[in-house]
Amino acid sequence: MVSRSGRIILQADWNYVLKENGEKVWISFKTLNNPIIHGELHSDGVSSHGVPLVTGSESFNVQHITKNTITVTYKDGIGEYTRKFVAPQQEYSAIHNSRKSVASLDVTPGGLGVSADSEGKLKVWETSNGIVRRDLKGHLGDVYTCKFFPSGVVVLSGGADMQLKVWSAETGQCAANIIGHKAAILDTVIIERGRNILSCSKDGTVKLWDVGQQSCLYTYEECGGNVNCCSIGVPNRNVDLGQPETITSDREVQTEGKLLLIGTETGSIQGYGLQSRRKVFDLPCHGAVNCCCILSENAAVCGTQDGYITVLDLRNIRVPLKEWKESRSAILSFSTHNNGFFVSTGDGSCFFVNELCNTTTELTGADCDHIYKVVCDNTHVYTGCRDGLVRKYSCSQAGL
Structure with a gap:
């Protein structure tokens, strides 16, 4: 049996771009044989601990973020999908x-x-x-x-x-x-x-x-x-x-x-x-x-x-x-x-x-x-x- 799972895709250099206030990166959600859903993550500055403050468009939500990791959730009418992205050390x-x-x-x-x-x-x-x-x-x-x-x-x-x-x-x-x-x-x-x-x-x-x-x-x-x-x-x-x-x-x-x-x-x-x-x-x-x-x-x-x-x-x-x-x-x-x-x-x-x-x-x-x-x-x-x-x-x- 072939499982049809969803995939969240994030811009490769997100960890560099989102450090700058007002910048944005693209994010997408894809399932096999279905149209890709496109969205954006926006940087709203950096916290006192040096961590970017980020919000998502469309149905993308940022659950957690550090200097090198970001966890994003996408919700649609079928379910909820979560993926953690890790930048290189x-x-x-x-x-x-x-x-x-x-x-x-x-x-x-x-x-x-x-x-x-x-x-x-x-x-x-x-x-x-x-x-x-x-x-x-x-x-x-x-x-x-x-x-x-x-x-x-x-x-x-x-x-x-x-x-x-x-x-x-x-x-x-x-x-x-x-x-x-x-x-x-x-x-x-x-x-x-x-x-x-x-x-x-x-x-x-x-x-x-x-x-x-x-x-x-x-x-x-x-x-x-x-x-x-x-x-x-x-x-x-x-x-x-x-x-x-x-x-x-x-x-x-x-x-x-x-x-x-x-x-x-x-x-x-x-x-x-x-x-x-x-x-x-x-x-x-x-x-x-x-x-x-x-x-x-x-x-x-x-x-x-x-x-x-x-x-x-x-x-x-x-x-x-x-x-x-x-x-x-x-x-x-x-x-x-x-x-x-x-x-x-x-x-x-x-x-x-x-x-x-x-x-x-x-x-x-x-x-x-x-x-x-x-x-x-x-x-x-x-x-x-x-x-x-x-x-x-x-x-x-x-x-x-």
């Missing part, structure tokens, strides 16, 4: 000073970030101030994925040159170069501590690698087209992952009991027993699957190029828990947080979906530019955008 423009698109991004709780831009530049930087500490040079062409190993001092990257590279974030040196894919690498997964990794590619395969020997342990080949994304998790015991038909290599570590989730360009979300290699399910989606994530032992989520979000029940994959189209554009990435997840999209919106699959909070700042990646370290959220900026948001300010 910091914007880092000097990490990728070419101002090219930030294509991939990851952070560690230890204070380091890594990101790649559309010129193939891969950089390690401090999350507290955006100062670049290392340039990781060696890829030929665009880098589509970069992630930290659990240690927080080693980086995995992959891209258009069909190579996986393992880097020291401390020295900037490449410690391993893994070759085997026949087309661009689009996504990766690090298994447990990182002795094994997974990569998916435009060549239509997912490969399981032994990092130490830089060798392929297994190739999942029956994916049916470009594999855009992958994720792993430990599902409920009632999910039958199958048993290995052959004895696995002693170089394969901690793959038992894990589900491999992949999304394809041909529009399917598929699940495999990571160790058994058995295909557990193959579910058609609305369009090309750009991103996927296992949320818990019972649930997973995927997002499509045509803007649909589908939450899956891993115990009964035939019927989605919920499916809806909230964005005007493609769903590009997910990041889990507490009992929900952040979603980034191709229209500049980035929002949080809670455990009830309700959208409660939206991160602002990107003005209709693709947000290619969102990541969360439990205290802050970071986004990588087509406008070349890395934005940092406070989870506590967002109330998450």
